[in-house]
Amino acid sequence: MGLDDDAREYHREEPSGKLEIATTKPTNTQRDLSLAYSPGVAAPCRDIDADPERAYEYTAKGNLVGVVSNGSAVLGLGDIGAQASKPVMEGKGVLFKRFADIDVFDVELDETDVDEFVRSVSAMEPTFGGINLEDITAPECFEIEERLREEMDVPVFHDDQHGTAIISGAALINAADIGGKDIEDLEIVFSGAGASAIATARFYLSLGARRENITMCDSSGIITEDRAESGDVNEFKREFARDVPEGGLADAMAGADVFVGLSVGGIVDQEMVRSMAENPIIFAMANPDPEIDYESAKAAREDTVVMATGRSDYPNQVNNVLGFPFIFRGALDVRATDIDEEMKRAAAEALAELARQDVPDAVVKAYGDQPLQYGPDYVIPKPLDPRVLFEVAPAVAEAAMESGCARREIDPDAYAERLEARLGKSREMMRVVLNKAKSDPKCVALAEGTDEKMIRAAYQLNEQGIADPVLLGDGDTIRAETERLGLDFEPTVVDPAASDDTERYADRLYEMRSRDGVTRTEAGDLVRTDTNYFGSVMVEEDDADALLTGLTHHYPSALRPPLEVIGAAEDTEHVAGVYMLTFKNRVIFCADATVNRDPDADTLAEVTKHTADLARRFNVDPRAAMLSYSNFGSVDDTSTRTSREAVELLHGDDEVDFPVDGEMQADTAVVEDILEDTYEFAELDDPANVLIFPNLESGNIGYKLLQRLGGAEAIGPMLVGMDEPVHVLQRGDEVKDIVNLAGVAVVDAQDE
Structure with a gap:
């Protein structure tokens, strides 16, 4: 099947579409339901009636964005109408959730009248913490956004205007740096004068570009003051009219430092590129075909050409997903009333700075192991780089607090940790240690x-x-x-x-x-x-x-x-390798997975104490289970007796101050209902978070199955029981694994 057929099947597969509603609170009992709906909802409703700000406390409003469109200007498809635009808006919702953990309702309005559109969206303010306008034709989109920003007390952001502006603005900051040029001195030429081009030109002004250095071209040529005075251009294009002779795009590009293409493919040739100033910057962002293709632009010059496109198969993709999820994340978390120029500029500067940092191995692998190092072919981060969340959202939030858009203050350090927790429990746990x-x-x-x-x-x-x-x-x-x-x-x-x-x-x-x-x-x-x-x-x-x-x-x-x-620590006979496995709402320590092939009872007991100590370094109160294929004596053989004896040793050890029991099967150890209903005598009052496997073979198999099939993230192996802090990496570990284990080693050394 071709791409179109694959896409149809992707959307058609049950359940249809790409989004669903999921509950975030328990709904298992009658009491749960009475709290979730009647009569329990009455109390929070009364509180919100008395103080509307309590809606952010009692409801999902603070993490809910409305993606709103009338389908009048869908990228690459044109005016297809509200209904046909729904797959695009659902897709936008997927990106919000995937990259910034923001929930979305997509709203497709069958309305082209500006007044009615504004009235409809404004009336939905009680529902949403923010509004993302999408795929609305120009020039109506300018008026719609401006009026909604004035009427609504939540952030309103038209991504088609500002997304490209912010991402390409980040690229411009770094491209100018690489070329040894100041933004205020750049001669910038725009091909295209629609919503995105106008917004991008405005944004470049806020980055330091000068209006007299910006030349904008539409399909009729350079936008000049003569054309503006004759009524040939609308009020938005008139903003960038220049007092220069009329001419075409080729005339405008001669001697220019920067070309910004937001028009149609194939309208720039190599001769036009050769006419530009030294070390030119070319942002050919028309999709799917850029104004000039990457290879042709690079081949046209022998000096440094910084080239960006809207395509993922070339370096420097200007992709709006680098912006809107993280900008809204920062805005929502400070309950901003707007997304102002300071917040947008902070996002661009954060992206530019991130591109100058070392790139994680996981990002390099995701893009086919191509070199990713700050330079002409890497001036903006990749969309799959998880660090974008930690860099852009805090920068936006801080800018909102400084500009006065924020309705609440947040602590930057604590905020960074909360953001990490959104991307997985392992990041949250490692942050404790780091x-x-x-x-x-x-x-x-x-x-x-x-x-x-x-x-x-x-x-x-x-x-x-x-x-x-x-x-x-x-x-x-x-x-x-x-x-x-x-x-x-x-x-x-x-x-x-x-x-x-x-x-x-x-x-x-x-x-x-x-x-x-x-x-x-x-x-x-x-x-x-x-x-x-x-x-x-x-x-x-x-x-x-x-x-x-x-x-x-x-x-x-x-x-x-x-x-x-170095050897084992004093009063210690055995060391062990421990993996920390993190699930969405649970952390488990698995031992021994790397060292002791066939441990006896003394070894198992010692490994349990070491692993419990390790859990406490991550601020986890240990609850240990000695695993077996037997439950508390249901099978009696050499293997089960070894685990049982280890439990007896631990129960008789006055230094053991954590619950431990066994031998028990794995599901008994981790399922609360089994423990409570069948083995109420067990020492564990909650499911175990320290799992001690009976031998190396089972430990290695167990942690890998949990990691691969259970969706857990694994940190380790962490070596416990050594006389001095030593950790042995796995061959092929990534840089983040080295950094994480080094952090664990430092905490080990602090304890020493």
């Missing part, structure tokens, strides 16, 4: 210091104040890679082959391992050539507080040096 780490950063040695990911992780750890990273490896290689990656920091590097501490570390390794068959010569070779041994001795000698390794090694080979040099 905040602790930032309160007292420690020195973390990164064993595979020449690896690109380790260098990028070191940059982020340093930039965010999580840790003081030390990269182990050849200094020249590390510094050259840092420069290639465009990372603006001076890494701390220790080269084992040239360090003043190498011989001292060799002596110490020999002292520790001489009775295990290691000669002094071998000890010297190990610390000089194997950063795992060098880093392990470095931590053991207190020259670093923690060690991370394993990115390019098999887990057992990476774990061996720390075990030989």
